[in-house]
Amino acid sequence: MQSTYATRQDSGSMTISSGHWYVVLSSRELKKRPVGKTRFSTPLVFWRDAHGDVVCLEDRCPHRGAALSQGCIKDGILACPYHGIRFTGDGRCVEVPVEDSWHIPDHFRARSLQVRESQEYVWLWRGPAMATDELPPPPVQPVATDATCFEECIQHWPTHYTRCVEGVIDHSHIGFVHKRTLGLVMRDPITRVEVHPIEGGFRSNLMKDGKIRHYIDLTYPNVWTQNLSVAYGMSTAFAPVDDKRTEVYCRLYHNKNRRGYRPLMALWNRFTQFMVFHEDMAILATQSPANVDDAQDDKLLPSDAAHVFYRKMRKQLQNELAVASGGGEPQQLSRSSGAV
Numbered sequence: 001m002q003s004t005y006a007t008r009q010d011s012g013s014m015t016i017s018s019g020h021w022y023v024v025l026s027s028r029e030l031k032k033r034p035v036g037k038t039r040f041s042t043p044l045v046f047w048r049d050a051h052g053d054v055v056c057l058e059d060r061c062p063h064r065g066a067a068l069s070q071g072c073i074k075d076g077i078l079a080c081p082y083h084g085i086r087f088t089g090d091g092r093c094v095e096v097p098v099e100d101s102w103h104i105p106d107h108f109r110a111r112s113l114q115v116r117e118s119q120e121y122v123w124l125w126r127g128p129a130m131a132t133d134e135l136p137p138p139p140v141q142p143v144a145t146d147a148t149c150f151e152e153c154i155q156h157w158p159t160h161y162t163r164c165v166e167g168v169i170d171h172s173h174i175g176f177v178h179k180r181t182l183g184l185v186m187r188d189p190i191t192r193v194e195v196h197p198i199e200g201g202f203r204s205n206l207m208k209d210g211k212i213r214h215y216i217d218l219t220y221p222n223v224w225t226q227n228l229s230v231a232y233g234m235s236t237a238f239a240p241v242d243d244k245r246t247e248v249y250c251r252l253y254h255n256k257n258r259r260g261y262r263p264l265m266a267l268w269n270r271f272t273q274f275m276v277f278h279e280d281m282a283i284l285a286t287q288s289p290a291n292v293d294d295a296q297d298d299k300l301l302p303s304d305a306a307h308v309f310y311r312k313m314r315k316q317l318q319n320e321l322a323v324a325s326g327g328g329e330p331q332q333l334s335r336s337s338g339a340v
């Protein structure tokens with residue numbers, strides 16, 4: 001369901017921080033049919049090949065542009081719904097049913113993208129082109145390895161994913177935006193924040209009387225984690241759709257895989273995430289510009305220490321990528337086979 005919140009009109013194209021794995025899908029979404037999703041303003045199609053590995057192509061048939069996601073999978077090979085042309089996960093065309101003697105040229109292929117599955121997420125590589133075996137592994141969320149199971153719900157947030165990330169690393173909004181929910185127990189508006197780097201991102205501590213009252217982690221670029229205890233944590237991944245939309249995977253991790261318990265946890269997860277995050281969405285949708293990279297005019301406060309850290313980190317990584325790319329723009333989804 002798409003959100004009905006109004007968004008301000010901003011200009012600007014989808015920019016990225018590259019050289020990272022982005023969560024773009026939950027493994028639970030992959031069933032028997034191909035899955036079409038827009039990510040980074042590009043329609044993509046995901047499915048499992050004959051080995052069970054997740055693969056991804058641009059959701060556009062190279063023949064005459066039909067959406068491959070409307071096709072079907074047989075023996076791990078995707079067939080276009082229009083004329084039945086079949087493609088493997090690396091984009092190769094292996095059959096053109098309407099031609100009996102035509103030699104399929106090498107260039108007759110769909111655009112493929114490098115994806116990997118880890119922690120029941122599908123991750124998409126955005127960065128310099130590299131051979132598959134040279135790519136680093138996706139970052140690991142400790143909460144995902146500590147817990148034995150999780151409940152998940154999906155939401156659609158009406159803004160750029162960078163504003164979503166900044167929304168969930170923000171300690172100081174609780175008493176205002178969430179005054180009817182979280183703010184009932186967190187009433188003190190005075191906010192002292194300490195930030196320090198951790199593996200793959202940073203941790204933001206909310207301080208009270210010199211002690212850590214609460215902390216949240218951001219695994220760069222798009223996974224937020226809140227550890228409530230060893231066996232119980234929340235994690236939210238913000239999959240970039242386009243400049244104005246983000247698909248959000250809200251997970252509640254736990255260790256109680258008992259019958260009867262999980263449906264209750266799933267219900268509780270769905271209800272609480274709906275209550276709290278819809279309060280966030282109403283504000284985030286009004287922020288202008290939508291993309292944090294365009295928000296140089298924002299005047300940040302000491303209590304925005306996590307936001308300062310996040311923006312510096314983005315800038316630094318974007319500069320590094322520009323150098324790696326020879327001074328050019330961060331690479332967009334490429335037409336090469338298998339790399340972006």
Ligand code: FES
Pocket residue numbers: 061062063064065066080081082083084085
């Ligand atoms: S458009 Fe895909 S087979 Fe013709």
Ligand SMILES: [Fe+2]
Pocket residue numbers: 167168173177178276280
């Ligand atoms: Fe919030």
